[in-house]
Amino acid sequence: MGQQGKPRRVQAYDGELGAAVARAQEGDEAAFTAAYRLVHPGLLGYLRGLVGDDAEDVASDAWLEIARDLGRFRGDGAGFRGWTATIARHRALDHLRRQRVRPRPTQLEADVLDLPGPHSTHDQALESLSTERALDLVRGLPRDQAEAVLLRVVVGLEGPAAARVLGKRPGAVRTAAYRGLKRLARELGTTGRRAGVTDEAPRTLGEST
Amino acid sequence: MGERLSGHGIPGRRRAQPDDAGPGVVQDHAGLEALIASAMRRDTGDAGAERRAVAAFREARESGAHRTRTRRRDDWRPERQGTRRTVRAGLSVLAASLTLGGVAYAAIGGPYGAGADDPGGRPGTSSTERPGTASPAASPAASGAGVGAGVEDGGGTPEPPDSAQDSAQDIEARCRAYAQVKDPARAADAKAWQQLVAAAGGADEVDAYCARQTAQPSETPSAARGNSDRAASHLPTAGASLPPAATNAPTEAGTGIGAGNADGTPDPRPSGTGKRP
Numbered sequence: 001m002g003q004q005g006k007p008r009r010v011q012a013y014d015g016e017l018g019a020a021v022a023r024a025q026e027g028d029e030a031a032f033t034a035a036y037r038l039v040h041p042g043l044l045g046y047l048r049g050l051v052g053d054d055a056e057d058v059a060s061d062a063w064l065e066i067a068r069d070l071g072r073f074r075g076d077g078a079g080f081r082g083w084t085a086t087i088a089r090h091r092a093l094d095h096l097r098r099q100r101v102r103p104r105p106t107q108l109e110a111d112v113l114d115l116p117g118p119h120s121t122h123d124q125a126l127e128s129l130s131t132e133r134a135l136d137l138v139r140g141l142p143r144d145q146a147e148a149v150l151l152r153v154v155v156g157l158e159g160p161a162a163a164r165v166l167g168k169r170p171g172a173v174r175t176a177a178y179r180g181l182k183r184l185a186r187e188l189g190t191t192g193r194r195a196g197v198t199d200e201a202p203r204t205l206g207e208s209t
Numbered sequence: 210m211g212e213r214l215s216g217h218g219i220p221g222r223r224r225a226q227p228d229d230a231g232p233g234v235v236q237d238h239a240g241l242e243a244l245i246a247s248a249m250r251r252d253t254g255d256a257g258a259e260r261r262a263v264a265a266f267r268e269a270r271e272s273g274a275h276r277t278r279t280r281r282r283d284d285w286r287p288e289r290q291g292t293r294r295t296v297r298a299g300l301s302v303l304a305a306s307l308t309l310g311g312v313a314y315a316a317i318g319g320p321y322g323a324g325a326d327d328p329g330g331r332p333g334t335s336s337t338e339r340p341g342t343a344s345p346a347a348s349p350a351a352s353g354a355g356v357g358a359g360v361e362d363g364g365g366t367p368e369p370p371d372s373a374q375d376s377a378q379d380i381e382a383r384c385r386a387y388a389q390v391k392d393p394a395r396a397a398d399a400k401a402w403q404q405l406v407a408a409a410g411g412a413d414e415v416d417a418y419c420a421r422q423t424a425q426p427s428e429t430p431s432a433a434r435g436n437s438d439r440a441a442s443h444l445p446t447a448g449a450s451l452p453p454a455a456t457n458a459p460t461e462a463g464t465g466i467g468a469g470n471a472d473g474t475p476d477p478r479p480s481g482t483g484k485r486p
Contacts, residue, residue: 025275029266036262037259040253041250041254044253044254063258067266071276072279072280078287082285131252184245
């Protein structure tokens with residue numbers, strides 16, 4: 001929420017999403033479908049990071065609740081993504097509690113063929129990152145970092161919204177996201193910058209805290 | 210973007226949010242973010258899931274669920290500036306309310322009444338002086354209230370004959386232990402407490418029971434016994450160890466209970482006070 005210089009890609013659709021949600025609240029089924037299609041991929045990615053293979057089941061539970069409580073929601077497109085992420089997170093935590101499992105890295109094999117060698121210094125070589133590899137890496141992060149990264153990057157929430165979903169201070173979430181991304185960058189061998197830089201650059205970045 | 214000073218990223222203008230003031234946080238990872246985002250948003254789910262969601266939407270619409278009210282957690286409007294401050298203010302108010310409520314609850318002499326006198330001697334704060342204050346008053350108020358409750362119990366029910374004359378010292382020891390246990394939850398576990406409950410005939414009776422026991426001529430006319438002794442002043446067996454201050458107890462009835470009766474309204478449990486000699 002709030003204005004920033006560079007909108008995230010997902011935010012390009014937030015206006016459309018907000019309008020769809022409003023119409024859905026009036027009973028427009030097509031609008032609900034449109035909203036679903038805009039939100040579900042991010043939600044599913046977030047849930048994969050939280051619960052791994054059971055993400056689809058948890059997403060089903062979440063959408064039942066979202067559909068049922070749709071009339072209660074107040075807000076715009078960005079707010080809808082925050083609201084749905086909160087619901088999804090609650091369902092995920094319930095799921096984990098029921099299973100009494102801790103979030104752990106998935107057993108999915110890293111698809112190394114999708115990745116260039118670790119010494120690549122240009123982003124262009126990393127044009128695509130396999131879903132499995134991304135998931136594997138994110139799931140390997142400490143829980144708070146994983147959630148912060150997922151909410152900000154996959155769900156596309158801004159700082160305050162992500163903090164609200166997690167029930168933490170924005171500063172803590174920002175720090176966790178930064179650390180998580182730094183670690184991911186290290187593991188991927190790049191910081192993801194477009195300009196050609198050496199591998200050493202990430203290591204000279206100052207610690208934020 | 211590619212330029213930076215001394216190893217720190219320049220705080221990105223691309224994310225010019227007032228609250229995001231930190232060393233080059235995310236713009237250094239923009240490419241990485243995009244990679245992760247595209248990788249993890251690729252899965253659009255199956256058509257069956259969408260159908261089920263739409264069906265749930267339809268069902269909720271038909272049943273009128275969409276006319277339900279917005280709860281706080283459902284309000285994601287962007288106009289909610291300073292949400293954090295609002296939440297904090299709300300929590301402060303909540304904490305204060307709970308504290309006052311706790312004092313009031315203690316004043317009415319909840320299950321345990323907390324008629325515990327602290328032999329260590331809390332400062333003789335009188336709940337008459339601070340009926341509305343928070344936790345410092347809670348204990349004196351609780352003590353006063355507990356005594357008050359004990360008094361009512363003692364006054365309302367005929368005093369049973371002391372069935373434990375032969376173990377009066379044991380009972381006193383237990384009462385003393387009880388007095389030292391401030392936390393009702395811990396009290397419930399303490400063996401002394403359990404024995405007291407059994408002897409007194411119920412958790413609610415313990416205060417009165419201890420009051421009666423300690424009112425017996427005993428070797429401990431300590432200040433800590435003051436409240437219990439004063440409470441016992443209303444009972445047939447007034448102990449020899451009553452301090453003179455005990456007689457003042459009734460006059461402070463209305464205001465002695467702490468927050469629960471801060472306005473001094475007459476109350477069936479009048480006479481406990483938090484004052485210590």
